[in-house]
Amino acid sequence: MDKPKVVLGVSGGIAAYKACELLRRLTESGHDVRVVPTASALHFVGAATWSALSTNPVSTEVWDDVHEVPHVRIGQHADLVVVAPATADMLAKAAHGLADDLLTNTLLTARCPVVFAPAMHTEMWEHPATQENVATLRRRGALVIEPAVGRLTGVDTGKGRLPDPGEIFEVCRRVLARGVTEPDLVGRHVVVSAGGTREPLDPVRFLGNRSSGKQGYALARTAAARGARVTLIAANSTLPAPAGVDVVPVGTAVQLREAVLRAAPEADAVVMAAAVADFRPAAYAAGKIKKKDGQEPEPISLVRNPDILAEISGDRARAGQVIVGFAAETDDVLANGRAKLKRKGCDLLVVNEVGERKTFGSEENEAVVLGADGSETAVAHGPKEALADTVWDLVAERLR
Numbered sequence: 001m002d003k004p005k006v007v008l009g010v011s012g013g014i015a016a017y018k019a020c021e022l023l024r025r026l027t028e029s030g031h032d033v034r035v036v037p038t039a040s041a042l043h044f045v046g047a048a049t050w051s052a053l054s055t056n057p058v059s060t061e062v063w064d065d066v067h068e069v070p071h072v073r074i075g076q077h078a079d080l081v082v083v084a085p086a087t088a089d090m091l092a093k094a095a096h097g098l099a100d101d102l103l104t105n106t107l108l109t110a111r112c113p114v115v116f117a118p119a120m121h122t123e124m125w126e127h128p129a130t131q132e133n134v135a136t137l138r139r140r141g142a143l144v145i146e147p148a149v150g151r152l153t154g155v156d157t158g159k160g161r162l163p164d165p166g167e168i169f170e171v172c173r174r175v176l177a178r179g180v181t182e183p184d185l186v187g188r189h190v191v192v193s194a195g196g197t198r199e200p201l202d203p204v205r206f207l208g209n210r211s212s213g214k215q216g217y218a219l220a221r222t223a224a225a226r227g228a229r230v231t232l233i234a235a236n237s238t239l240p241a242p243a244g245v246d247v248v249p250v251g252t253a254v255q256l257r258e259a260v261l262r263a264a265p266e267a268d269a270v271v272m273a274a275a276v277a278d279f280r281p282a283a284y285a286a287g288k289i290k291k292k293d294g295q296e297p298e299p300i301s302l303v304r305n306p307d308i309l310a311e312i313s314g315d316r317a318r319a320g321q322v323i324v325g326f327a328a329e330t331d332d333v334l335a336n337g338r339a340k341l342k343r344k345g346c347d348l349l350v351v352n353e354v355g356e357r358k359t360f361g362s363e364e365n366e367a368v369v370l371g372a373d374g375s376e377t378a379v380a381h382g383p384k385e386a387l388a389d390t391v392w393d394l395v396a397e398r399l400r
Contacts, residue, residue, distance in 0.1 A: 002032075003030055003031055003032040004030075004031050004032065004079045004080065004176055005031075005032050005034070005077055005078050005079045005080075006026055006031045006032065006033045006034070006078065006079065006080045006081075006082065006172070006176075007033075007034050007035075007036055007074055007075070007078045007080070007081040007082070007106055007110070008022065008023055008026065008033050008034070008035045008036070008054075008082055008083075008084070009035075009036050009037070009038075009081060009082065009083035009084075009086075009090075009103045009106065009107070010035060010036070010037040010038065010041040010045070010050070010083070010084065010085070011037075011038045011040070011041055011083060011085060011086055011087045011089065011090040011103070012038050012039075012040025012041045012043060012044065012087060012089075013041075013044070013085040013087045013119050013120065013162075014044060014119075014153050015084075015085040015119040015161075015162035016037075016041050016044035016045050016085060017044060017045055018084075018085070018162055018165050019045070019084050019085065019165070020045065020049065020053060021165035021166070022082075022084055022165040022168055022169055023035065023050070023053050023054060024053060025165065025166065025169040026169065026172070027053065027054060027055075029169075029173070032056075033054045033056065034054065034056045034074060034078075035050040035051075035053075035054050035056065035058050036058075036059070036060070036074065036102050036103045036106055037050060037058065037060055037103070038060060038090070038101055038103055039060045039061075039101065041060075042060065047059075047060075059102055060101055060102055060103070061101065061102055072105070072109050074102070074106045074109075075105070075106040075107065075108070075109030075110035075111075076109055076110075076111070078106075078110055078112050079112050079176060080112055080113050080114075080115070080172060080175060080176050081106065081107065081110045081112060081113075081114045081115070082114075082115040082116075082117065082168070082172050083103070083107075083114075083115070083116045083117065084115075084116075084117035084119075084162065084165075084168055085117060085118065085119035085120075085162050086116040086117055086118045086119065086144075087118075087119065087120055088118075088120045088124045088125070088127070088130050088133075090103075090104075090116075091116065091118060091130060091133045091134060091137065091144075092129070092130070092133050094107050094116070094133075094137060094142075095132075095133035095134075095136040095137050096133075111181070112181065113143065113175045113176075113180070113181055113182075113183075114141075114142045114143065115142070115143045115144075115145065115168075115171060115172060115175060116137065116142060116143070116144045116145065117145045117147075117162060117163060117168050117243070118134075118144065118145070118146075118147045118160070118162075119147060119160065119161065119162035120147070120160050121152055121153070121156060121158070121160050122152070122156070122158030122159050122160045124160065125147060125159060125160045126159075138186050138187070138227065139186075141181065141182035141183070141186070143171070143175065143183050143186075143225070143227055145163060145168070145171060145224065145243050145244035146224075146229065146244040146245070146246070147159055147160045147161055147162065147163065147244075148161040148162065148163045148164070148241070148243075149161065163241075163243035163244060164240060164241070164243065166240070167221075167240060167241070167242055167243035168243050170221055170225075170242070170243065171221070171224060171225045171242075171243050171244070174221065174222055174225035174226075174385065175225055178225075178226075178389070183225070183226045183227030184226055184227065184396050185223060185226040185227045185228035185392065185396060186226075186227035186228075187227075188227070188228045188229070188268045188269065188399065189228065189229045189230075189231070189266055189267050189268055190223050190228045190229070190230055190231070190267060190268060190269045190270070190271065190395075191230075191231045191233065191260065191263045191264060191267040191269070191270045191271070192216055192219045192220045192223065192230060192231070192232050192233070192270075192271045192273060193216060193232075193233045193234075193235070193256060193260060193271070193272050193273055193274035193276075194213040194215070194216020194217055194219070194220065194232060194233070194234050194235065194237060194273050194274050195211055195212075195213035195216060195234050195235035195236050195237040195274055195275070196208055196209040196210070196211030196212075196213070196235055196236060196274065196275040196277075197209075197235045197236070197250075197251070197252055197253045197255075197256055197274065197275070197276050197277045197305075198235070198236050198251055198252065198277075199252055199253065199277050199279070199280035199281060199305075200252070200281070200284055201281050201284070201285065201289065201300065202284065202285040202286075202287065202288050202289050203285075203286075203287070203288060204288050205288075205289070207277060207279070207280065207281065208236070208277070209275045209277065210275075210354075211235075211274070211275035212237075212239075213234060213235070213236075213237035213239055213274075214239065214362070214363065214384055215273050215326075215365060215384045215387070215388070216232070216234070216237075216271075216273035216274060217232070217234075217237070217239050217242060218383075218384040218385045218387070218388040219271055219273055219388040219391060219392075220232040220242050220245045221242040221243075221245070221385070221388075222385055222388040222389050222392060223388075223392055224242055224243060224244040224245050226392060226396075229246075230242070230244065230245040230246065231245075231246050231248060231263045231267070232245045232246065232247045232248065233248045233250055233256060233259045233260060233263065233274070234247055234248065234249055234250070235249075235250050235251065235256055235274050235275075235276075236251060237249075248263070252277075252280070253276050253277050253280065253305040253306065253308070254280075254305070254306070256274060256276060256308065257306050257308045257311075260272075260308055260312065261311075261312070264312055264317045264321075265317040265318065266317075266318075267317070267318075267321065268318075268320070268321060268322065268399055269321065269322040269323070269324065269395050269399065270312055270321070270322075270323050270324070271324040271391065271395075272308065272309050272312075272323075272324065272325050272326060272346075273326050273350075274326075275326075275328065276305065276308060277305055278304065278305055279302040279303065279304060279305060280302065280303060280305050281300055281301070281302060281303075282300075282301040282302060282303045283301065307344075309323070309325045309344045309346060310343070310344045310345060313325075313344055313345035313346045313347075314345050320399070322347050322348070322395050322398045322399060323345075323346040323347050323348075324346060324347065324348040324349070324350065324391060324395065325340070325341075325344050325346040325348070325349045325350070326349070326350045326351075326352075327340045327341075327349055327350070327351045327352075328352060328353075328354040329351060329352070329353055329354065330353065330354060333351055333352070333353045333368075334351060334368060334370075336351075337349055337351030337368070337370055338370060341370050341372065345372075346372070347371065347372050347398060348369055348370065348371055348372070348391070348394055348395070348398075349369070349370045350367050350368075350369050350370075350387070350391060351367060351368050351369075351370060352365060352366065352367035352368075362384075363383060363384060364381060364382055364383055364384060365379075365381075365382075365383075365384045365387050366379055366380055366381040366382070366387075367379050367387055369390060369391065369394060371394070377390060377394065
């Protein structure tokens with residue numbers, strides 16, 4: 001089979017050196033990559049580097065190899081165009097249809113999915129002109145990833161950092177796998193919870209669960225690849241932040257509830273994939289609970305945690321909002337799932353069987369998605385991203 005053809009556009013920002021890692025991931029995973037830098041990008045990384053890493057010729061000008069009409073052919077033959085980093089200047093040119101070099105000509109002729117990974121100073125990203133250009137590109141079907149928050153050029157810190165190249169690669173991989181030219185969640189804000197809450201007993205101990213957060217992170221990553229603005233509320237996770245996703249770290253069930261209630265009013269959909277503790281200790285010991293010789297430990301009294309899924313399902317923050325819950329069951333899976341769906345009042349409930357060697361910590365999952373309308377959608381054993389895409393298919397259908 002022919003290798004998928006990817007055009008990696010590189011514009012002139014200091015983050016251009018990070019695109020070398022993205023290029024390596026694309027080539028090593030079997031993609032045929034043509035790097036098209038701008039002239040200013042070559043001030044940061046030279047043409048020889050791009051050519052050596054991609055094993056393809058590198059040019060910035062429409063006048064090179066004119067007999068091959070590169071300003072037309074490169075975009076026409078591409079399966080994906082990704083621009084990383086995309087500077088404020090490049091976003092402006094793309095939004096206004098300018099074509100003064102090989103990369104901007106390629107963007108105009110591409111009929112495949114186009115992904116922009118912006119990188120610039122915070123003030124440039126937040127400027128109304130840049131925001132309007134981003135909105136224009138998204139409205140036309142391009143996927144513009146939200147920049148990360150972190151260290152920028154010099155001593156500055158803020159939003160505008162290029163997302164991790166590995167996470168940009170994951171976005172590209174998902175876009176290519178779906179084979180859809182225009183993302184279907186553009187303009188939507190979704191909230192996803194992930195991980196497992198921990199309820200402290202004392203300064204060193206807690207009640208927790210086996211959740212790794214991988215399914216919630218897969219939901220966040222696939223939603224971002226489908227164009228959504230994503231808020232990921234992550235409970236005790238050490239997983240890398242998905243590209244273009246705003247991560248809100250939390251610890252306990254009460255903290256997760258507060259974060260969900262803050263984010264939900266602006267959300268078109270809320271997906272509660274986190275494993276939220278049903279109970280917490282009634283009392284917290286300020287000092288470490290000591291083991292006493294010859295004595296059994298004191299019983300631990302528990303109290304109920306708030307039922308976040310039922311709360312947001314019963315009090316919708318906005319009309320048409322879609323609420324999705326998860327049910328991890330160990331027996332009578334579907335029967336318990338149907339009862340939980342009715343009790344919680346959500347629109348969809350993802351039901352799966354869990355155990356010591358099932359689902360938790362795994363890269364794969366299988367489930368049945370139950371709908372309040374009586375529908376049942378089975379998802380066969382496979383990558384957690386496949387289940388995530390099925391969930392977003394069902395959510396998108398209801399949002400429409």
